[in-house]
Amino acid sequence: MDKIILGIDAGNHKAKVVGPFGIDSFKTNVCDWFERDVEESFGPDDMEFEIDGRKGYAGTIAQYEDEFGDGTRYGDSKAHEDTKIRVLLAIHRYLSRYCPHIEQVSFVTGQPIKRHKQDEKEAIIAMLKGRHEIKVNGKIRKIAIDKVAVAPEGSGAFWAQPSDGVIRVIDIGSGTVNAATIIDKRHINSASTTFNFGVETVANKDDLQKIARGIVRNTTKLKWNKSDKLLICGGITEGIAPYIIEHYTNAEIINPTIHRGNGVTTLHPVFANAVGFYAVAKGAFG
Secondary structure, eight states: OOEEEEEEEEOSSEEEEEETTEEEEEEOOEEEOOOOSSOOOOOTTOEEEEETTEEEEESHHHHHHOTTSSSOOOSSOOOSHHHHHHHHHHHHHHHHHHOTTOOEEEEEEEEOGGGOOHHHHHHHHHHHSEEEEEEETTEEEEEEEEEEEEEETTHHHHTTSOOSSEEEEEEEOSSOEEEEEEETTEEOGGGOEEESOOTTTSSOTTOHHHHHHHHHHHHHTTTOOTTSEEEEEETTHHHHHHHHHTTOTTEEEOOOEEEETTEEEEOOGGGHHHHHHHHHHHHHHO
């Protein structure tokens, strides 16, 4: 094998990567480089990088060391430089962990539904496609990105657990919540959107019942029916699901699975988009 296909969910809180050999995840905080007097270790995902002339830190170290906050860029679009850094680091980590001899990569990544526009998708593809030489923790790696596709988040998660009929998806992220409608495996724009709030951007991120009420209140504007089949995913799925199910009685958690060898591994719902993106990537590029 001289090339690889991946699904990459480059979230504001964590990146999730799914491929033929398994999964990977790391904190996506990014901050500018500075000389450290004391080289403290903050986590196994600490990274010092140099990408296209930009030097910085990523991972847990950036969460603690960024002088302008927690090193995270929120918003309803991923057509920006931090996404490029997150994706290239995600590819580097996956290759280093599973297949260090491979350089050529094709993948599907995501964009919030509200900004899943052609110009935004083209901007993401343009900044990622092609050859890259990056340095991470002193080691240089060459990455050749052959093919890239950008899928809508939430709808992407549907492909981790696809079925026919009318399906609603609530994808709860750190900076946004994606509300997707899929009918007979087709995304329906008029009944889908992105809410510009997430777990890390609300006043009290521990009040899951309040966050659930906000999600339900906003989805009712999309004319969703209380009895619709609904899939829930994201990092806080297990905690918030009971409050969403109080309103959407036919809701369930997405439990994405991957095949490894002769067995099947069930993953946390936070991997739903990445698993869905990988399924789409295999269909498009395989």
